[in-house]
Amino acid sequence: MSLRKRSVIICDIDNVLSHDAWRRRLIIPVELSVHRHDWARYHAYHLASAMDEANFIPEMASDMRSRYEIYFFTAMPEAYRRVRASWFIKNGKRPSPDHIYMRANDDTRSSVDVKRDMFRRLETKVDRCHISAAYDDRLDILEMYATEFGIKTIHRSLHEQGHYDN
Numbered sequence: 628m629s630l631r632k633r634s635v636i637i638c639d640i641d642n643v644l645s646h647d648a649w650r651r652r653l654i655i656p657v658e659l660s661v662h663r664h665d666w667a668r669y670h671a672y673h674l675a676s677a678m679d680e681a682n683f684i685p686e687m688a689s690d691m692r693s694r695y696e697i698y699f700f701t702a703m704p705e706a707y708r709r710v711r712a713s714w715f716i717k718n719g720k721r722p723s724p725d726h727i728y729m730r731a732n733d734d735t736r737s738s739v740d741v742k743r744d745m746f747r748r749l750e751t752k753v754d755r756c757h758i759s760a761a762y763d764d765r766l767d768i769l770e771m772y773a774t775e776f777g778i779k780t781i782h783r784s785l786h787e788q789g790h791y792d793n
């Protein structure tokens with residue numbers, strides 16, 4: 628029997644906590660790229676994330692720390708882990724690196740596929756019944772959590788610019 632006291636929250640980062648609207652223009656359009664999954668297209672976009680404004684969910688407030696354990700699921704590649712960590716630190720948060728799940732550098736699958744695998748990885752540590760909600764700005768990702776795993780989902784987006792194309 629689990630003795631877990633805290634509810635687990637899954638939370639996306641870009642456009643949920645990190646205001647990335649200003650740097651969307653740094654994504655190189657697909658027609659100018661070498662191939663469809665050319666990750667160099669996103670390099671400037673990801674690098675600039677350290678400068679985003681932060682807008683955290685209520686469950687991340689310091690007085691909520693005893694009630695919620697947050698796992699961050701981001702489709703940003705591992706190569707940018709230090710950039711993302713510096714953004715958290717700059718905004719007064721220090722999540723444990725093992726609570727930040729990032730895309731493997733060579734993984735060019737859709738974000739839905741990447742986050743489905745992140746969910747399965749989380750399930751090796753946490754029972755599904757302890758996951759109280761999942762936040763994302765993308766409806767396709769939320770639908771996957773809800774229909775495939777029965778998780779309560781919360782749609783949250785800091786802007787309406789649409790997601791990038793993977």
Ligand SMILES: [Mg+2]
Pocket residue numbers: 639640641642643763764765
């Ligand atoms: Mg997002």
